Amino acid sequence: MSMLTAQGISIGFGGVRALSDVTFEVEKAEIFAIIGPNGAGKTTLFNVISGLYDAQQGRVTLKGEDVTRLPAHALARRGLSRTFQNLQIFFRMTAAENVMVGRHLHERRNVIIHLFTLPSVLRQNRETRAKADELLRFVGIAELADRPAGTLPYGALRRLEIARALASEPEVLLLDEPAAGCNPVETAEIDELIQKIAATGVAVVLVEHDMKLVMKISRRIHVLDGGRSIAEGTADEIRSNPQVIAAYLGRHGQQEVARA
Amino acid sequence: MNRLAASPYTVVLAMAVVVALLPLALHSTFYLRVATLVFIFSLVVVGLNLLMGFAGQVSLGHAGFFGIGAYAVAVGPASLGVPSWLALPAGAVLAGILAFVVGRPVLRLRGHYLAVATMGLGLLVAMVFNNEAAWTGGPDGMLVPHLSLFGWRVHGPLSWYWVSGVSLVIAAWIAVNVIASPTGRALRAIHDSEVAARVLGVDVARYKLIAFVLSAVYAAIAGSYYSLFDGLVTPEAAGFLRSIEFVTMAVLGGLGSIVGSIVGATVLVVLPQLLTVFQDYEHIVLGLVMIVVMVFLPAGIVPSLAGVLRRKSS
Numbered sequence: 001m002s003m004l005t006a007q008g009i010s011i012g013f014g015g016v017r018a019l020s021d022v023t024f025e026v027e028k029a030e031i032f033a034i035i036g037p038n039g040a041g042k043t044t045l046f047n048v049i050s051g052l053y054d055a056q057q058g059r060v061t062l063k064g065e066d067v068t069r070l071p072a073h074a075l076a077r078r079g080l081s082r083t084f085q086n087l088q089i090f091f092r093m094t095a096a097e098n099v100m101v102g103r104h105l106h107e108r109r110n111v112i113i114h115l116f117t118l119p120s121v122l123r124q125n126r127e128t129r130a131k132a133d134e135l136l137r138f139v140g141i142a143e144l145a146d147r148p149a150g151t152l153p154y155g156a157l158r159r160l161e162i163a164r165a166l167a168s169e170p171e172v173l174l175l176d177e178p179a180a181g182c183n184p185v186e187t188a189e190i191d192e193l194i195q196k197i198a199a200t201g202v203a204v205v206l207v208e209h210d211m212k213l214v215m216k217i218s219r220r221i222h223v224l225d226g227g228r229s230i231a232e233g234t235a236d237e238i239r240s241n242p243q244v245i246a247a248y249l250g251r252h253g254q255q256e257v258a259r260a
Numbered sequence: 261m262n263r264l265a266a267s268p269y270t271v272v273l274a275m276a277v278v279v280a281l282l283p284l285a286l287h288s289t290f291y292l293r294v295a296t297l298v299f300i301f302s303l304v305v306v307g308l309n310l311l312m313g314f315a316g317q318v319s320l321g322h323a324g325f326f327g328i329g330a331y332a333v334a335v336g337p338a339s340l341g342v343p344s345w346l347a348l349p350a351g352a353v354l355a356g357i358l359a360f361v362v363g364r365p366v367l368r369l370r371g372h373y374l375a376v377a378t379m380g381l382g383l384l385v386a387m388v389f390n391n392e393a394a395w396t397g398g399p400d401g402m403l404v405p406h407l408s409l410f411g412w413r414v415h416g417p418l419s420w421y422w423v424s425g426v427s428l429v430i431a432a433w434i435a436v437n438v439i440a441s442p443t444g445r446a447l448r449a450i451h452d453s454e455v456a457a458r459v460l461g462v463d464v465a466r467y468k469l470i471a472f473v474l475s476a477v478y479a480a481i482a483g484s485y486y487s488l489f490d491g492l493v494t495p496e497a498a499g500f501l502r503s504i505e506f507v508t509m510a511v512l513g514g515l516g517s518i519v520g521s522i523v524g525a526t527v528l529v530v531l532p533q534l535l536t537v538f539q540d541y542e543h544i545v546l547g548l549v550m551i552v553v554m555v556f557l558p559a560g561i562v563p564s565l566a567g568v569l570r571r572k573s574s
Contacts, residue, residue, distance in 0.1 A: 050459050076461030088456035090449050092516070101449040105461040107442040111470055114441035115434050121441055128442070168460055 001064055003028050003203040004080075004172045009048055009058035018044045019227045022058070026172065026203045031194060033206045033214045035238075036224035037247065042207040043085055045224070046174050049205075050082045051075045062172065077105055081170035083161040085177040085207070091150035095141065095160055098149050099132035102167025135163040139193060155186045162193065172203045179210050191217055215239070223247070268436040271519055275432055279425035283418070292417035294533060299424035300485050301525040305509045306428070306435050306518060307478025312507070313515035314439060315471040316451030317367060318375045321382030322506050325355040325476040327389055327498020329483025334404040334493045335395055344407040348484045355480030356473050363472040367465065382503045389495040401494030404487045420489045427485070431478060432518055438474070439518075447471055479506075512553060514560025523561050527553075 002025040009022040019041045026032040034042050047053040049060055051072035059068045062078050070078075081102075090098050107124055114121060136142045139159040144152055149160060158178055165173055175194065179187040191213050198204045208214045214221060215235040223231040223238060225247040231238060238244050279299075286292050304326060311317050332351025336342035342350065366377045389396045396402060407414040414423055438444050446467045449457040458464055487493035496502065505528065513524020531549060535542045557564035 052455060052458070072455075072458035073461050073463050076459055080459075082459050084456065088453040090452040090456065092452055093445070093448055097445060097448075101445050101457065101462070102460050104442060104446060109442060111438075111443050114438055114443045117437040117441065121437075124442070125440065164456075164460065 002026060002061070003063060004049070004205065005059075005061045006045070006049060007059045007061070009045065009055045009060070011044065011048055011053060011055050011057075017227050019048070019055075019224075022224065022227075022229050024222045024229070024232060026205055028171075028203055029198055029201045030219045031198045031204045031206060031217050033208060033218035033221045034224060035208065035211070035214055035221060039226075040224040041227040042224060043176055044227075046082060046176050046205075046207060050080060050174060076168055076170075079169075079171035080174070081165040081168045081172075082174035083158075083165050083176055083178060085180055087157050087161060089149045089157055089160060091148070093149055094146050095136060095149050095152060095156075096129060096132045096145040098160055099135050099163050099167045100128045102135075102164040103128045103131055105168055132163075132167065135166055136160075138166070138196075139163045140189065155182050158182060158186075158190065159193070162190075162197075166197065170202060172205065173197065174205045174207075176207050177209060178206070179208065179213055187213055268440065268518065269433075272429060272433045272436055275522070276429045279429055282425075283421060289417045292421045294530060296417060296420045296424050296489060298522075298526050298529045299421075299428045300482050300489065301506075301509060301529055302522040303424070303428050303431050303482040303485070304479045304506050305513065305521040305525045306431050307475035307482075308506050308510050309515060309518065309521045310435055310438065310447070310478075311471045311475040312510055313517065313520075314444065314451060315447040315468055317468055317471065318371070318507070319378040319472070319475070320375050320500075320503050320507060321378035321380070321385075322475065322479045323498045323500065323502035324382035324385035325359065325479035326483035326486070326502060326506075327385050327495070328355040328358065329480030329485075330487035330493045330497040331389060331396060331483075332480070333407070333484045333488050334402050337405045338402065339395055344405060344488065345409055348407070348481070348488075351484050352477045352480040355476045359473045359476035360469065363469045364465075367468040367472060379500065379503070382498065383500060386495050386498040386500070389498055396495070399495060401492055401496075404491050404493055406491075407488045414488070420485070424485050424489070427481065428522075431481075432522075435518055443467065443470060508550070511560060512550065514562035514564070517560065517562045517566075520560050520562035527561070 005025040007023050009019050011019045022045060034045065036042055044053065048055045051070055054069050059066060061067060062080055067075055067078060090101060107128060133142060133145055136145050139162050141156050141159050144156055152160065162178060178194065179190045182190060187210060194204055194206065195217055206218065218235060220232060221235060221238045222229060223244050230247055231241045231244045282295060286295060304322065308319065308322055311319055329351040332354065333344050333347045336347025336350065337344055362381055366374065369377050390399055414420065446457065446462045449462060450464055450467055454464055483497060487497060509524035509528050510521060512527060514520025531546060532542065535545050538545045553561060559567065
């Protein structure tokens, strides 16, 4: 059974078609990449899947269940989590608190109990904090746990977003350019991290500009151009696909030819 | 030691000590009255801060809830035969229900639009108190009978000092509890990034509503105290200027800081008393003080000063 499917997704903004008839499916524990030139609709697709935008046509299913048009918080409850290309950090909270928010769905959410901080709330806070520390260790920024997120370096914020998304224990994780703005060393570390996550059985859907990263770690790659799917396959298949070369890689190739 | 100082419960404990010891220093009923007013307004602002400082949602209509509390203990005994001790919680429940019903549609709005919508709510409530003269005495207001608690007639500055002071400590304790709980983390998350909160499973509409209702209940209880303490209530209790005053206290003292709420309320209650020496120019000086504070302490008094101290010590 597919963990996540998108079937014929279409959406437009004010007459501009951002996505037309995009279809793909993602299996358990695989790393599935979505690539394409700027403006191809990658982030829009993520926003549709994660419930931030409503698709005008098409269906999204999660573990076989139709989740089209469900609000984002309801999707989280069904095992979907994501990160953001333009970091959406809780800047006034500490790194650990950011991850603790990610535990929201696993905490008891009875407000009356919270008003009076019964012992159960304290115990739960401790458990949530322990889990947050564990996740910060997992992504490699344990020593920054008590720093306000607003003071963290960029690379750490990228990891923090991943830790926070993992805190909800997702079965499908959408990563929107997790290595954007990172140097080669940081990128290599994030690449390792993503493989570690997939190895735990999570289906990882990756939007990424860094071709090297994508080609190296993705099991399958889906290529968008101008809001349409133009190819899907393994790294080797994509590399040799003439349409992809024309639409995406070709532009760089042509530039390099021009420079040479 | 450092951890103790950082714990929000230290603040609550410190407040309890101050409330307990202050009467030793306040020798006249005038000072007790001022302290009581500080406590009552602090009560509103601590609640409003949960909404504004933590959840990041503005309200220019909280005097409406304050007014509901204020009139509940007046209209209840006078027209409905409900004793004050029952009218007080009834007013709080009523304000909470109103906040719940109005909050659902209104809290979808953001920023300025939310400000205007909540302002409308406040104005509407004030208008009801002005116009329903048969119940409320209209613009002249009405007298408020004394509160009796288990045979204890609560009246006079010292009694109200204790009632409002103890209530404030409890209210601050509850606020601190909420902030340190999953609910508080959800509220603060919404403030910084609503979209990230949503994808992590936070039901944003629900949490905004929780903060709105909670702050409305705080305001209503404070309103009841205010009119019981004063013995008279007029529609001004629910007036627009009152709402502005609450927001000013919250912002001046420091959004997101419980101590800040109390400092903000203290400054805006005490300062006008001190400035009476300027007579006709009192309001000009008050305005200037507020401008100067906001220019030099832009995050509000308490967070700005705390930031300065932190930089000095590191």
